[in-house]
Amino acid sequence: MSSESIDRASSSPSGSFPWRLFWLLLIAAVAGVGAAVPMVLEVFRPLFQSGQPLPLPLPIIIAIGIAQNLILLSVAIGVGLLAARKVGLGAPLLQAWLYGERPRQSVRGSLVFGALAGIVVGVVVLVPLLMAAPYLPGLPLVSAGRAALWKRIIVGFYGGIDEEILTRLFLLSLFAWLGTKVFRKQQTGLSAKIFWMANIIAATLFGLGHLPSASMVMHITPAVVAIALILNGIPAVTFGYLYWRRGLESAMIAHFCADFVLYAVGPAFLR
16 A cells, blocks of 8 residues: 555656646635635624624625635645655546546545535534534534525535645644654655654544634533544544545545534534
């Protein structure tokens, strides 16, 4: 697996930085941020309607948020692509398409497997969320129930594109590269042990990363922290495994499908 991955990841012309892939991912990520805005406004509507004055007009806050995301995503994509290449990770399907190469992964297999995995993960996470919803009315799932269906669908592009870039391409790749540098100095390739260490660390950070936004609509208690870690960690570990075995595209499809189950379908089962 490791030798195949390294060959796959370093296949850009002359080993140069894959600028085409960088710009494609950045454009997609910016579009993903825009797709999240309608749902974000819906989730935080109670905060806006509470009468508390905002530090700046809402359009300016949104513009600043998009600009910050643009800078963050540019760094994450650039560093992520460099680190991913070192350990045999990356986006093999997109790279093959952009550089006119034969894909080393089955396009249909990667996308179908990712979609099925995402649906299963979405159902697994949805069940405990539905059970917790009556006691935690600030859950995004509950807020999503008040939003129009189109908002609940397109927000999945943010999770599928931006969160996968930040968590898998950037964090997981970076931790995997660091682990390889520390523990496998005389060997090449990404070992399973180092991958799982990187995957679990990235998944934990992904779960904790949801707490700041959650604190704006609910009180952060040990139960909320546990829910964030477990119900975000399970999908994150799964998406990380897909990233390792199938590539970033498969993880993106899985994340989008999981979000579709949670936010487009899930609110229909709320009491």
